Amino acid sequence: MKPIASRHSAGSARQLRICVIGLRGIPGIMGGVEAHCEQLFPRLKVLRPDYEIAIVGRRPYVTTGSFDFKGVKVVPLPAMRSRYLEAISNTVLGVLYARFVLRARLLHIHNIGPALLAPLARLLGMKLVVTYHSKNFEHAKWNAAARAALRLGEWCAVTAAHRVIVISRSVAEDLRQRYPRSSCKFACIPNGATEFPVSANDNYGRSLLDHFRLTPSKYVLAVGRFVPEKSFHTLIEAYEAAAPDFKLVIAGRADHEDDYSRGLLRHASDRICFTGFQGRGELGVLYRHASLFVLPSLHEGMPIAALEAAGMGTPVLLSDIQANRDIDLPANCYFPTGDVEALRRKLLQPHESYRVDRRSITERFDWSSVAKQTDDIYAALWPHPVPSELAPSR
Numbered sequence: 001m002k003p004i005a006s007r008h009s010a011g012s013a014r015q016l017r018i019c020v021i022g023l024r025g026i027p028g029i030m031g032g033v034e035a036h037c038e039q040l041f042p043r044l045k046v047l048r049p050d051y052e053i054a055i056v057g058r059r060p061y062v063t064t065g066s067f068d069f070k071g072v073k074v075v076p077l078p079a080m081r082s083r084y085l086e087a088i089s090n091t092v093l094g095v096l097y098a099r100f101v102l103r104a105r106l107l108h109i110h111n112i113g114p115a116l117l118a119p120l121a122r123l124l125g126m127k128l129v130v131t132y133h134s135k136n137f138e139h140a141k142w143n144a145a146a147r148a149a150l151r152l153g154e155w156c157a158v159t160a161a162h163r164v165i166v167i168s169r170s171v172a173e174d175l176r177q178r179y180p181r182s183s184c185k186f187a188c189i190p191n192g193a194t195e196f197p198v199s200a201n202d203n204y205g206r207s208l209l210d211h212f213r214l215t216p217s218k219y220v221l222a223v224g225r226f227v228p229e230k231s232f233h234t235l236i237e238a239y240e241a242a243a244p245d246f247k248l249v250i251a252g253r254a255d256h257e258d259d260y261s262r263g264l265l266r267h268a269s270d271r272i273c274f275t276g277f278q279g280r281g282e283l284g285v286l287y288r289h290a291s292l293f294v295l296p297s298l299h300e301g302m303p304i305a306a307l308e309a310a311g312m313g314t315p316v317l318l319s320d321i322q323a324n325r326d327i328d329l330p331a332n333c334y335f336p337t338g339d340v341e342a343l344r345r346k347l348l349q350p351h352e353s354y355r356v357d358r359r360s361i362t363e364r365f366d367w368s369s370v371a372k373q374t375d376d377i378y379a380a381l382w383p384h385p386v387p388s389e390l391a392p393s394r
Helices: 032-047 086-100 114-123 145-158 167-178 180-185 203-211 232-242 257-267 280-289 303-309 342-349 358-366 367-381
Strands: 017-021 052-058 068-070 071-076 106-110 127-132 163-166 186-188 219-223 248-251 271-275 292-295 318-320
Touching: 017 086, 032 052, 032 071, 032 106, 032 280, 032 303, 032 367, 052 086, 071 086, 071 114, 086 106, 114 145, 127 145, 145 180, 145 280, 163 167, 163 180, 163 367, 167 180, 180 186, 203 280, 219 232, 219 280, 219 303, 232 248, 232 257, 232 271, 232 342, 248 280, 271 358, 280 303, 292 303, 292 342, 303 318, 303 342, 303 358, 318 342
Parallel strands: 017 052, 017 106, 052 071, 106 127, 127 163, 163 186, 219 248, 219 292, 248 271, 292 318
Antiparallel strands: 068 071
């Protein structure tokens, strides 16, 4: 990652300057939106080298100054360290920064909470794209006021944005039904399945497994933030009831420690391992050697962790919420959401029975295709200039 200058040149009038806001930052920062942006925007830069792409991160997570990541500028701005105010405080600064410092022509907002600022972005004259990742107002961690604000954010996204990218097929269909007048704005572009490189030297992988006292193919893996909607408590309860001969590994942590996250960590033992947040390389090792990946979520958008595991060839077992069913896995790869007894029985079945077609996953959920479809959205709002050598002579 290379530091960048703090000033941004005006650039060509024909060049598209894009600012991305609504995420904590990249690279290697926990979260589905963060993983999405880390995979998407460097690919978009390769596809369109003439784009100037800047991602606004949050200073509590991006601790350095501005830097370059694979051709994409990452600019940390302040954010209030509060569950309820962190995202919106950073988004306010991000919109103003995009318009008056970067002089961006297109603003791309991620998630419906930050989309509360969508009307301001339109008022300031920027083209606006919003990516709708999940129905955040359904998540148990929010109080009534926050849920109301998130519903308002959804309305702002739908009414103010020029285009709305929705990562889940079922959510896109729901939005078209609830906002029929805006149905032409919606485009369903799912997440991709990240491919992790396999090193010829597996010493690092062995040392990571040794560090956590894990044996290949003798542990079940779950990945995510410690929030109620991930339902790790259901997995832990089912695992403890099953008392199997393999370990349970949960990779992740809480952004904001609370009673729920502390309650999960109290189950740590010789058989239940909490690894904390793990980077891309470490996650690749954990996926590769797990006998099974489990996602017991109550709510999701399009679960990147599940796509990553399936794309690695790891057997997967998911709750049967609609977002997980949108991946179209075989029926036996799902269990009734929140059903501890059903999950207990599934854990004791041969894990190989939950293996899916790895090639199908990587072909259907391809980040390069996501980048191309996103570029099509941008091009419809800001048509690509004709190269000078192809322009008609005067």
